[in-house]
Amino acid sequence: MATPLVVITGPSGVGKGTLIKALRERIPGIHVAVSATTRPPRPGEVDGRDYFFLSPEEFERRVRAGEFAEHAVYAGHRYGTLLSELERPARLIVLEIDVQGARQIRQLRPDALQVFIAPPSLDELERRLRARGADDEEQIRRRLEVAKRELSARDEFAKVIVNERLDDALSELERVIGNMLAGSGPDGERAETHRPEQQSQG
Incomplete structure (x- = not known):
């Protein structure tokens, strides 16, 4: 049986890495790919x-x-x-990836839980990208263009979490992972009833 897999995707600067770092500290046995x-x-x-x-x-x-x-x-x-x-042998594998990669993983591992992390707004995402201080103006512009395309794909994902406050987003992410490990869908429904056409918009 394959190790349970959680795919975490969303625009650059939305806080995926910060959430995953916090998950590692709170859920034992995680391997971050x-x-x-x-x-x-x-x-x-x-x-x-x-x-x-x-x-x-x-x-x-x-x-x-x-x-x-x-x-x-x-x-x-x-x-x-x-x-x-x-x-890898682990209780859970977490994969941080872009939307394009998440689509490929969906074909390979349809059993994986795919979670889309969204910003409260594009303006807030731009503010976070600037606050990081890692990109010049052209890089920020490109990242925001990619973010618009990725946000238009959010409905493809079984669970969408808006990262407005880190603690709230982390609690929700922990909850949906706990449901998956317990054999439920992302919102607690029985796993066998969870289908892509019944996606939660979280």
């Missing part, structure tokens, strides 16, 4: 902890060998999730 990328490491990043840093040639070799669960191009670099990361 590490993505592979062709982009160079940033200062302080560690290979195998933050990402698996691969050369473009090695990335392509692994794609051809069928080693990726999903892969995509973002900002000129390739990113992907190795199948081995979804097969």
Whole structure:
């Protein structure tokens, strides 16, 4: 039986990483899947902890060998999730990924719980991106354009959580994960009655 999988997606800057970090501290036995990328490491990043840093040639070799669960191009670099990361022995595997990747995972693991983290508004998302101080104006503009497209896809997901206050969003995320581990759907209904056409808009 496959290890339970939670896919967490949503626009850049919405707080996915912060929520996942908090989950690790509150739910024992979680493995957070590490993505592979062709982009160079940033200062302080560690290979195998933050990402698996691969050369473009090695990335392509692994794609051809069928080693990726999903892969995509973002900002000129390739990113992907190795199948081995979804097969780790754990109580629960959590995967942070973009919408494009989440669609690919849905085909591979239709049993996975897919959670979309949304901002209260685009204005608030822009404020958070600026507060991070990690991007220049052009990068922020591009991230907001991508965010608009991703937000238009939110209805595809079994659960949508609006991250207005971190504590509230974390409590809701914990609740839906608890329901999944207990064999229920994201809002507590019995798992066998939960179908994509009955999605909760959370």
